[in-house]
Amino acid sequence: MSNRQNSTSQAPEPGTAPSTFAFEESLPRVPLPTPEASCERFLSWCAPLLTPDELAETEAEAAAFLRPGGPGRVLHAALEEYEATEGVRSWLDAFWPYRYLGRRDRIALNANFFFLFQDGGEGQVPRAAGLIAGALHHKGLLDREQLPPVMQRGVPQSMAQNTFLYSTTRIPGVRQDTVRAPCRARGSQGAHGPCGEDLPGPSDARHIVVFFRGRMFRLDVLGADGVPYGLRDLEAGLHAVMKAGAEPAAPGTSVGHLTTLARAEWAAAREDLLRVDPRNAESLDIVETALFCVCLEDFAPAGVQEACDELLYGDRGNRWFDKAVSFVVFADGRAGINVEHCELDGTTILGFTDFLLGTPAEEHSLRSGARSRGLPALEPVVFALDARLRERVRAAAESFAAYGDATATTTVTFPDFGSTTAKSLGMSPDAFVQCAYQLAHQRAKGLLGATYESIATRQYRNGRTEAMRVVTPEMRMFVAAMEDPATPPAGRLAAFRAAAEAHVARAKAAQAGQVPEQHLWELELLQRRRGPELGVAEQPALYRTPGWLKMRDDYLSTSSAPSRHIRFFGFGSTSSRCIGVAYVLLPERFNLYLSTPMPVADRMHAFADRLREAVAELRHLLESGGGGTRG
Template identity: 30%
Template structure:
């Protein structure tokens, strides 16, 4: 049996929903090119475009030493268990790392792979397979993620807004295809840009046991898929060698609205919401119904991206976020890497397929789209519409009874799955990133403590907490886990809820908890967390120890991506008794998206607000006593 030094499949199935986003706020590098490039300590490769000029110089993902990882693991699980349980865990760890034991053997094999000159990233193939392509549950709800855009006051007509979004997205695509997009940086270190290859003209395919993904030549595939009333349309973006202007795209979209009419077709898109093995079978049924169906599917799969023209009109943030996340499960094709969504009232958003690309690249794409439109930096082209534009092509699939039956089954399964979930958005307007910085703290670590305190307020206990940390400073790096719940955070939340503890002590313990989180995150982004390292399909006692299962049962699945143009973003919970809490740390507001299987999300939102209020109060009181009162948050 091959040892794969990672989490067991059963644990990875829970984690895979969680690998969406990094802790990094997209700030200085959201534009196509930063105002000033940092001094980078890597040589420049002039044989490729600027986007990949540092790619060959990126270091490989490190393999931590076994003692380092196990010490970090023990420290992270200590507050989760009692003395007796912890003693058993210590024994399991000692047995695992004894000289000449299974730990040494696994570490030796891992180092052998990591040192293979033909292997770019020792984790990459294992992680992509186990966490994504072998994951069999539906990607919708479980894996897909969304961004909900703020309103565009100038473009309330859905055709107008959709056209502007497409034009802006095509500008970003041009930068990617021509390799002119400026790399992203963490301080002065460039990040891996390889995943951008999977952004446009890409699609996931269902296959029994493990899926796969294909990309298509952008030079010969310049068409967009539109979905309206469950019907699929193809629009060519180029005519006579020239890209369609925004006005021309708008006129073509209006034709799609007319062609779609007021009736809905059977929803082929609903099949993409199914269990992946079921979808593989259903796809074969669809192909068997008519050989021409495969050609029609290929047009969807090879398109630049999909645009979903929904016939609903969400109003509240909750409604908009839910509609961007899952919609009605029909007017979608969840295997496409990029789906832009525009609603009847002009509201809009995005849904991303997650298997080959994490959230930072798509956050950058979506922020670029919104920011360039808002700041009128989009080249919309001529306002005149050329004559003779070909009518968008409707894809008329042949559907027999077998296909219609599985569509109905998929729709019911989707409805049942979504009905088990609740989504709530809290837009906390008390303060944001600027206010947290004035208090002297890391914004991300501070918000993680808000979440810790809110959970403790609600349940009187603390739980294993996952925060995604990106490892893209390494070649083909994706994510590592930052374990947010710690000995220090456990001590602090108890103090915050104890009215007899002096406010000075609460502040001191809070500062220590935040510092502890910052330290763990710094190690995680360097590839020195404990979760990616500890992985094995043949499980030694360290992995069968109940403490290990408890420490990877992520009751709190959290992550941050931020944009001033988003009204929400998020994904689903990773365990049935847990929460998915995505958050944005914007300049003056904090946005929390809370998803769970009806675990009183409205109460969680209440406690998040209460925790944010109380933390601010504690730190301000102490600063005032010390004579260093911050300006108004």
């Protein structure tokens, strides 16, 4: 998932600011909780979701997990030893590859996320060329380490993820995927893939891959001297691609469809590509080393929701979902980005987006040192396919189209409510909307279910995100008070404020790394990887308890992307009954994109309706000070 980010700002302009990675080595390590602390927090987190009998069962297994010589003690000791190993920068260094690269289902729709940019007012080609120019300006600053470090309330944030923006591609594997990225030696990062322990980048690639009508083209965007092509040159190159690709790709020839497959299936198909014709290795190399992808669509979505859907799971052979960054530009100039999640979180893409869209394209081009040099070199990227591979491509296209059709989505917009409104009423904006989600869910589905919120932890070395669980005892009491006709407005307001305060406290604990889920999860993964060696041959029973299973069975999966340059952001749901809640909460507006499997569509739409009511009701409750009922 992408992650919630409090207000951030870029440091001063290059030349007056520290270098991009100036603070990396001085960032504190991610705190490693004790097993006692994690189990205590876990029990308090899962308790509001359990019956007394379920809680008692979970408590008993937590005690067994922590007994002297018990599995929790053994696994935690091994984790402590790992963290102390030279070159390891975080006890989560092994966790992240398994979490993201170990998943075996499709990443298209299930893992990749998107942003729909604010409209720019340009046509398709100028908009695409402007995004390319902005990205090349960004890359030049990053390569020279002149991109200002992000500061959050005066605290430097890790910039390491930026090194995965360019020429980075996820490579499918049978058991676990890897990451292909350019390499440079900057000391150990505990990375995985071809760079070993080196921090990726800078890339010496000079090309991007442009998709149009299911066909792929290599397009140079940097000269041999590393200087970007001028803006008009880029536009000419894109026009040339569209002319060369005017004839849509023949069915079964758009290899990008294969990136929508489950990972082991795609790994097998990729091996077949390499086996069928040695020239396919060169074509794969062009795609995988490209700085990024630009997907030009030959249609304009009918509305905002359709644009969001196309950014999440639009295909037509016009995507390479394994690519770290893919810009999508529609025929009317509307644009967005699709991001492969394994090395990039929402906060990094937020900063990237703000950089791209916060400066006019002409200015980006000028600042990058771009110069006119004529039409960029371009060539089609062609794969040699036998009948079996063509059939596999066709089948992948049909399967993913059906998968998209089996996904229900909707957008919800609050044009007159935003973070400024919540703050003016003395309420944390995020606490307000999370309380509204729980109230709406109760009214739409008749229950409170496990709710995930992603919390950014980039203030730590190699920090990414922490998992926060939203349903606290105070949240349950708040929802009960709102649903009890006998509770007076003053009582409802008191319960609302108590739930909000508990939410803020838990979010702060998550930002400080004082939370249980990822710690206990990594201990479980450690048992899978090294259990027999450590004398823990079987999965500890703690991970089969009602507490562990219910706490992590998401009914709502939520994440925020606050940027004035973004209209909507979104991702797929995380389970068969989960509603993905991606929200853009800004001072003056509040937009959401909801997604869920089709069997949950009616309840998702009911949730959206109840959410509209809940936001208005809670706003009135704060405005009235609990002094009266709504008329």
